[in-house]
Amino acid sequence: MKLHPMIAALRKHKAGVVLIALQIALTLAIVCNAIFIIGQRVDRVNRPTGLDESNLFLVSQQWVGAPNADTPDGVAKLDAMQKEDLAALRSLPGVASVASVNSLPLLDSSWNGAVSLKPDAKFSDKSANVRTTYYFTDDQVMSTLGLTLVAGRAFHAGDVQHQGFRDNPPRPIVMVTKALADKLFPQGGAVGKAIYSDGSSTPSTIIGVVARLQAPAVGTWANDFAWNATLIPARLDANFSRYAVRTRPGQLDAVMRTVAPALYRANPLRVLDDNSVKSFGDIRAKAYRADVGMAILMGVICLILIAVTAAGIVGLTSFWVGQRHRQIGVRRALGARKVDILHYFQLENLLIAGAGAVVGIGMAVSLNLALMHYYEMDRLPVAYALVGVAAVLVLGQCAVFVPARRASNVPPVVATRAG
């Protein structure tokens, strides 16, 4: 089939052709970028925290009329109250282990800082520091959170200290995540080495390395240290406390219901509300609800966009078929087969959609560049654009099929009729 007569025919409907090509181009540009954003959000939501997330829940509670955490006396009293709570929780039936924690991954409440290989590092000296999040916890942390030890040893009960939550005492021993260890010691062998936290002059010795543990912060501002965590064997004493609890398999809901009564028995002067006992599944859902919502919204808009464009192609092609009724009859009378007519409209659509797709790639890339300028966004991979092009071409062919078949069914006798 010759393209020349087809292009000549398209010239007669310049405006219509340009519009449909433009619509295809815009659809391609928007859908490519939207699917790219959906993909990024899905990746973010699916990244593992490093925890064994099933059968795990968190208790956050506040004491009423608690002693002042800024005096040594108050700190000692608060720590005794915390130990009482830990004992109460550990004695509950169905509980496998309990750890005192200052936060958990995805909880979005964090204590962050920086560690260095040298003492007294200035915070502004970026090259000397590696950013990290701090987890203050105890010797039960490995079993409770389900962390994996890859080198060295875990904390023993004798390692665990306690401190007021605004105090900053020396930290003689710490554990770090593998990501942080690799950044500090690219040659390996982090265990036994000393690091200095937050410009301190006293060293902390790394005693163990954890395979993976995500930071509590979920915002994009924390992306560059999401996997850098330092574990410190100390209970934080404040007028509030948090406990991570691992239950025996399948007993999560049952155990969660017994927590509030048990804690009130240990000490009634406290506040436990609806948010105080939360499964890790709920913490995860809350942390990512905006990402999931955005991905769903983008997906719905893409689907509607594709449907509108397909419907537009059907509508416009139907018009053209109606308009060319007589010409089609003439071609049929002159010997064109049905399949020739069908192919004619399919090829015409391929031309228009192809032109639209070429323009669309350009638009998709410029849209991506604009988004990168205004938002935190990565470069659109070429694969997305190519798949997008293939998709709009297929979409065009599917949309054109029905009107094209109707065109191919025009009988040759139409040529002999007037009007």
Next chain:
Amino acid sequence: MFGYYLDLALRSLRRNKALTALMVLAIALGIGASMTTLTVLHVLSGDPLPGRSGTLYYPQVDARDDSGIMPGKEPPQQVTEIDGFNLLHAKRADRQALMTGGSVPIRPDSAAIDPFYVEARYTTADFFAMFGAPFRYGHGWNAADDEAKARDVVISGELNERLFGGANSVGRTLRMAGSLFRIVGVLGDWAPSPHFYDLNTGAYGYAEQVFMPLQTALDLHVDHNGSSDCWGNGTGGVGRIYPSSSCVWMQFWVQLDTPAKAADYKEFLVHYSEQQKALGRFVKAPNVRLRDLMQWLAHMQVVPDDVRLQTGLAFGFLLVCLVNTVGLMLAKFLRRSAELSVRRALGASRRALFAQLLIESGVVGLVGGVGGLLLAVLGLWVVRHRPSDYAALAHLDPAMLLTTFLLALGASLLAGLLPAWRACQVAPALQLKSN
């Protein structure tokens, strides 16, 4: 003539029901999506204190030591306790208030109610007058009460409802943070959104229930919630929550009634920084900012990125829907060349044809606009039932309602313009011959 054209338009639209439905639906979806997202963007980027925001300013000074300073960078987003009180006591603005946030436990007198924590604002006397907080009963405290660390408290209407059933509770007592407070005022409905004076609490859907003098809060060593950024070493100690000169954790707001006063105040901040440097407290050259309320919100980028992204996406969607409608309308009008050329031959002017076709596209736009409005109402309902901080704010106000209508009508007339113009170029009766 209008009635006749309308009749023609409706006949023509009825002739191609599927196509008409497609055009109407495309416009409705485009309008519905853009109006939903635009309304959310509009409420989120709105002025929390209309009429007042122009005279409210947020001074920033840089008290950090050299370990935290990066040349050319912004000063800290909050002030230290010592700078806050220095600026407060200088009284160089028309009104000024120093504040920070936290939560305090309340133990109701009635044994039937368990103790509970409420969000609290620790601030100074000018807070209420400066931000225009309305009082239902009583009034705020004064500067002397601030200095006297008075156990005075202003409570929200909501807390008054919960504790006293909405009755006038001024003069009654409240056991809070281990101390006995006297209620001096009850606020009416007041919850500026975004929560501009302290964005660390989350910009939307946050309101304090209790307001107490800052000095009292420091004296009682209550809990602080929000951001604190410290440098150097040292701890709070008695009567201090954080080290007073090496931790930023308070917000300081001033009211400056004229631009000239604002310029003077900025001068004052520079002088203050120089003076503090001479005293050896500040290390670097003066690094000050004085943004007004709306500039501060823009600087802090309170509107979530996702909301702006969604709005952009929705308008891209509307654009595609419009292009779609233009294409369909064009094909449809050109298809009717014969009919139009007969009308031309019978004496209708181009202008008359143009008007007729524009009315037809206007009808599509109007119906699409109404559909879009319904979809926007539905969309906002969905937004309100999604778990986000700003869910409760997503309502259509009259301004946005009008915008929706103008957008729908404008968009569809725009979409009809090119097709109508092209179609009315037809030569009179020429079409009759060829057919």
